[in-house]
Amino acid sequence: MEQPDQPTTTDALLEGVTMNREERAAMEVAEAARDGAEGESFAGRLFMGRYAPGMIAPFPVQREEDRRIGDEMVRSVTELLARDLDPDEVDETRTIPDEVVEGLKTLGVFRMKVPTEYGGLGFSQVNYNRVLMAIASHCGSTAVLVSAHQSIGVPQPLKMFGTEQQKQTWLPRIAQGALSAFALTEPEVGSDPARMTTTAELSEDGSYYLLNGVKQWTTNGPIAELLVVMAKTAPKMVRGKQREQITAFIVEAASPGVENLHRCDFMGLRGIQNGIMRFTDVRVPAANVIWGEGLGLKLALQTLNTGRLTLPAACTGMGKQCLSIARRWSADRVQWGLPIGRHEAGSEKIAEIASTTFAMEAVTWLTSHWADEHRDIRIEAAMAKLFCSETAWRIVDQTMQLRGGRGYERAQSLRTRGEDPWPVERMMRDCRINTIIEGTSDIMRLFLAREALDPHLKIAGDLLRRDVGLLRKLRALGPVAAFYLKWYPSQVWGRWFPPRYGSRGRLASHHRFVDRSSHRLAAAMFRSMVRFGPKLQRRQVLLGRFMDIGTELFVMSVVCAYAETPDAQRAGAVALAGVYCRSARRRIRESFRGRSHREQRGANTLAGDVLDGRFLWLEEGIIEAPGAAAAPDGAPEPVPMRMTGTDSVPR
Ligand SMILES: Cc1cc2nc3c(=O)[nH]c(=O)nc-3n(C[C@H](O)[C@H](O)[C@H](O)COP(=O)(O)OP(=O)(O)OC[C@H]3O[C@@H](n4cnc5c(N)ncnc54)[C@H](O)[C@@H]3O)c2cc1C
Structure with missing residues (x-):
């Protein structure tokens, strides 16, 4: 139980920056839902300049x-x-x-x-x-x-x-076969569940809740028998403040008051049953609350910590399929006297597809093994999701490029005219959603940034808080100074004089690079904290860059450990790891260079002007896509959600 007078790292984060009410509420709810587990995270340590390859070596092997x-x-x-x-x-x-x-x-x-x-x-x-x-x-x-x-x-x-x-x-x-679904998102609430409007009101006798609201994009919703639904329950006083409560319920989809309004149709994943669901006075027994009132968002985030490990596995599957298609096609297709895979531009793509598929596989199996060992994998799971979803998209894109016009042609059309019906076009459509669902890439970076900064907030949180008195700040100063006076020089030293990793053979230089870069990253993050203080959380692009570097370093470490297993060495995986690591090193160096403060400020100002409509002239000369909000006078009303018809959902 937190003591009212004990400042927390959350306070340090919330007190330092001016926020509007909604933003503060969102932050408070997100902070309250943080797992707070105190494990030794391999990837978390990278942000503090502590590379510990021993934590992933030997690479876990399935029994x-x-x-x-x-x-x-x-x-x-x-x-x-x-x-x-x-x-x-x-x-x-x-x-x-x-x-x-x-x-x-x-x-x-x-x-x-x-x-x-x-x-x-x-x-x-x-x-x-x-x-x-x-x-x-x-x-x-x-x-x-x-x-x-x-x-x-x-x-x-x-x-x-x-x-x-x-x-x-x-x-x-x-x-025995009952299908289930997870309903968190609402029309007005995607990445920011604090503003959820679905409510669950407890009955007077406390035996049931009445659930009301609309949930959007619930995958399997239209066919599920059981649903996990997040809803707002009555607020509670926590540490003297009224706090929003989000609670998770198991809801029988056949309950009176549950309606499937519309089956959504997407760019890809066209076979999924994904719907908009409305709940009107649905009676949910109090016994159906999972974990407890107010723990719903924490439950959702912790469920996603493990749940989102499926995405890297799915992306790896797609990567392997692309590799197979790219290999077969690029070896056979001859243009300008050579198979296209033997021209340097083609070779580069094939090398990228193969080496990054190897990297995705390494990350997928490591995080899966760690989930089985019940390790705290919040950071690693988010990195795996971020890395694999972004990478898979790049790989499908490269495969489409190698396939030329055939990449863009639908498989059915290729089949009809007697060609290999390789479904690159469908895979591209199916794959794009992965950077959006179960936490968008931007949200993954924000999540990682929060975790990466946590050790600093724990050490120096009191100094960052505006509401902490001078005396307390002075008392905190001693231990904080003692820590950083030792820690910061060790980062500088570590960057220039990392261990040689001589026992790591051909991958030694990559281990050394990760070690050195982790010191460099830790020092750079610290300097940004000193420079921007709590306002650093507003510098999303800078933080995002740090998180991308941390993620690349994590993936490089995992790739090296995976390639060092005896089986992988026998199969020549060191070559895959070498190519992967060299390209990651290039990306990391570029990310360290980043953009100047001035360039970023210019981009921010320009974006603000665009949003304020100062460049409407630049949009002239097009036939504007219709929008409900921009419907011209006299235009028909927007089509309401259909209750019947082709897209209604039979139960
Ligand atoms: C095919 C499909 C299946 C889905 N399945 C489910 C499901 O089963 N259950 C479920 O509950 N939901 C599901 N969803 C919803 C999905 O999880 C959301 O789309 C996702 O969380 C993003 O929310 P949003 O689309 O409302 O985007 P928004 O939250 O509106 O975000 C739009 C953009 O703004 C960015 N953004 C948002 N907040 C910030 C910020 N603070 N800082 C910087 N950038 C920000 C985002 O990164 C994104 O790029 C599904 C969606 C789709 C399309």
Whole structure:
């Protein structure tokens, strides 16, 4: 329990900057939902200039028995999907055939994450992700169906935070085939759940809540039997202040008052059932609250910590598919007398596709193993999500470029005219969403920045707070000065004189680079803190750059450790790691150079002017896309959400 007079790192963050009421509320809710676990994070240490390669070496290896279980499931799922599921037809018809869903159910794919004592398969995260990787390499929509159900849907939070009674009630149902979904986003609330408007009001006798509100883009919502829904419950006084409470509920989708208003249609993942759901006076028993009142956002964020590990696995699956297509095509297609993969511009793309796929795989397996070991992987999971989702997009783009016009042509069209129906166009559409869902890339960087700065806020938080008296500041000064007078010179020293890592063979120079750059990063972040104080949190581009460097360093370390395993060495993985690390080093150097304060200020001013409409003249000469807000006088009303018709959702 926090003492009222004890300042927290959160206070340091909130007190130092002028914020409007909504911004402050958002920050307070986000801060209250922080996990606060005090683990030794490998990636977190990089931001403090402490590279500890021993924490990831030797690279974890799957136990033989666990590997056998995974092999069997991957083989069965691969056989089923290769035989019965045409992903391009899913894309065309927006339907995953019932027989395929039933087939997956029979294999146990929808209960992989349910513990065995409740009728599930109790898979490790490694095996679960191996299966997801295989599915995603074939059909993104099917991967999302499975993942939304288990990575973020009811089984995951229930396993982590449910009471025994709750587990006994719902997990066996899920094991028998009940599909689930996770409903956090609302029309007005995406990255900022503090402004959520869905409410859950407790009945007078305390036995049930009345749920009211609209949830948007709930994947599996239209077909789910069970939903995890986040809603606002009555505010509480915390440390003398009224604090918003967000609570998580398990809701039976068949309850009176639950409506599916619209099935959304997207650029990619066209087979998913994703909907807008309305809740009107839905009676939810008090026993359906997971973890406790006010813990809903914390639950959502912690669920996502592990849940978002599926995305790197899915991205790795796509990367491997791209590699396979790029290899086959670039070796065969001859232009200007050479296979296109042998021209230097083609080779560069192939090297990037292969080496970054290797990097994605390394990061996916490390984080999956660490999840199985119950390590604190908040930072590493966010980095894995950020890195793999951005990288997969780049890889698909490179593959499309290598395929030329055929990359842009739909698979069905290629098939019809007798060509290899490689679905690069569909993969590009399916893949783009990964940098947006389960935390956008910008939000991942903000999340990482908060975690990266935490050690400094813990040490020097009192000095940053405006509401802390002079006496307290003076008292804090001694320990803070003692720490930084030793720590900062060690960063400077470490940057210029890192260990040689002689025992690391061909990868020694990359280890050395990570060590040196982690000192450089720590020192640069510290100098920015001194320069900007609490206002540093407003410098999103600068912080984002630091987070990108930290992420690159993390990935480089993992890549080296992965390439150093005996199996990988035998397979020549050191070459993949070498190419990856050299390109990462170039990106890191560029990120350190960054943009000047002046350049950034200029961009900020210009963006403000654009938003204020000073450059409307630049938009002249186009046929403006219609918008509800900009509808001309006399234009018809915007189409309301459809309750019936082709996009309504039959239950
Ligand atoms: C196909 C699909 C499936 C989905 N599935 C689910 C699901 O199952 N359950 C669920 O609850 N939700 C789901 N979502 C919602 C998804 O998680 C959100 O789209 C995502 O969280 C971003 O929210 P938003 O789209 O409202 O964007 P916004 O929050 O409006 O953000 C728009 C842009 O502004 C940026 N931005 C926002 N805040 C800041 C800030 N403070 N600083 C800097 N930049 C900022 C964002 O990074 C983004 O680039 C799904 C969405 C899609 C499209």
